Amino acid sequence: MPINVNDPEYTRAEKDYFDAKTAEDRLEALGRMISHAPKHKGAENLRQQLTQRRKRLEEDLEKKRKKGKSSKDGIKKGDMQALLIGKTNSGKSSLMRTLTNTNQKISSVPFTTKEPVVGVMEYEGSPIQIVEIPAIGSENFERGLVHTTDLVIIIIEKIEDIDYIKEKLPPHNGKEIIVVNKSDLMTPEIKRKISARLQSKRYNFVLVSSFSYSKDNGIEELKRKIFNSFEVLRIFTKEPGSEKKEKPMILRPDSSVRDAAEKIFKGFSKRIVEVRIWGPSSKFGGQVVGLNHKLKDLDTVEFKTK
Template sequence: MPINVNSPEYVKAEKEFYEANTLEDQLIALKIMISYMPKHKGAENLRQQLTTRRKKLENLIIKKKKSSKSSKTGIKKSDMQAVIVGKTNSGKSNLLKFLTNASPKISKIQFTTQRPEIGMMNYATTQIQIIENPAIDSPNYNKGLTNSADTLILIATSLEEIELLKKQIKTKQKQIIVFNKIDLFDTEQRRKLEATLKSKKYNFVIVSTKTSEGLEDLKGKIFQSFDKIRIYTKDPNKKEHDTKKPVILKPGATVKKVAEKILHGFSKQVKQIKIWGPSSKFPGQVVGLNHKLKDLDIVEFKTR
């Protein structure tokens, strides 16, 4: 017989458990749930289940910590990560400062940035990690960081520099060429440059981190480069879905993937799924775990 735990602290923690965005938050909620469990024998089974779940969660957190840290840099990789690569003085730090919340040191002195600088860019309700790799022409350049990035932002201030960067990078990620310091060009120089970049079929943006020209355009290109979809989740007890932190997945991902990303094993507890948005035939359509989702879909999981 399943028992009902009625203590308000337990109910509150259980709710927090299902709404938690991170494994760490889930573990905290679970520990609270366990501490408010009734002590009598009838609750023994449930206590056992929760304890097992706690152990699994603890192991998962340890595993995740180990796997998400690149052994070389110790940087925790997010769902979407772009690394800025370029020669010294090309404007890498200035670009990072514009795109993210980071405040790296900017200077006309060469090789100012000596360690990777990390920032977060908010774009279309998602968070994108952007990292400045120290100058490619310096001993502090971190090749491992470039290799493990999802997208590379190659920044340059001349065509020769672009060619050099392309030669030095052998990996196959998506590349966005950022031609910086366009404020120093006159109209004619600019026209020629654009024609050349187009003829080379580069995926490029012309910017100035001084005047901020082209930077909004670049943000869009960065987001698109990851080719990911955003899935919002909805609490069955609320009218509106959570518009802040979508689950980030590959196109064609199933509802099951969303559930499992929320919590490993969660898909097995789901009793009913409803969806709204581009992949639904009508708002609130009931679907199965294998339903394929589209960008901006909203999913609601019922577990009881």
């Protein structure tokens, strides 16, 4: 038989419980209901029901939290990472599909993308990780990824979008490229005006159309700008007597031969007896150098081990 509880604190907590908009608020209100529930024997059933309800709510919340984690922490940052950030409908998903191998949904319905989508853009043999972040200003926008990224690609449809986005953008140390999308809808006159405005503000920018079939769509220029913003060294490695590896390793500027060796695996540099290099940092092909030798982009390094 349901019992009537007269405690006003309990009544308020119960109202909050039913009015709660989030699971966290509901759980909080339920906690108050439990502490104000009558203590006498006749209310034993009620107390039991409430604690059971709390247990279920807590389990649901924990599940949700874990799921949320897997989307956030599941993205292992690549050597070169760029985030696509923009308002809803600006064409993030469309651009991503043109740049990479992903196949996410494209739609004029706002807030279609609800979780980050990760793809890879190959540039001259080097993989660049591109991540679409759900629309800025939406509850699914993920701030955490912005702090650590190398490059923020800001997608806009009109110039005013830049201020809106920059205001909401969390602090970060990455570079920025402004991408004006949907240029296929613009007259040459409008394109000229937009370019002049962005140039006067000294933005690194490019006008594109995500539609790959659209002529002069700016996509190749964007790819080049993306790659150039990383300022990395692409280093090919090899063993004596064999061909160099097909794909270069990616190193920070100012890296040495030792850094390259340690990237292969930790402690590898201790096993090396001789290093030869070819390419931009060598005086001649096959020059023998020490572990402290500074590398240049597109060098080939040969490691001879014990």
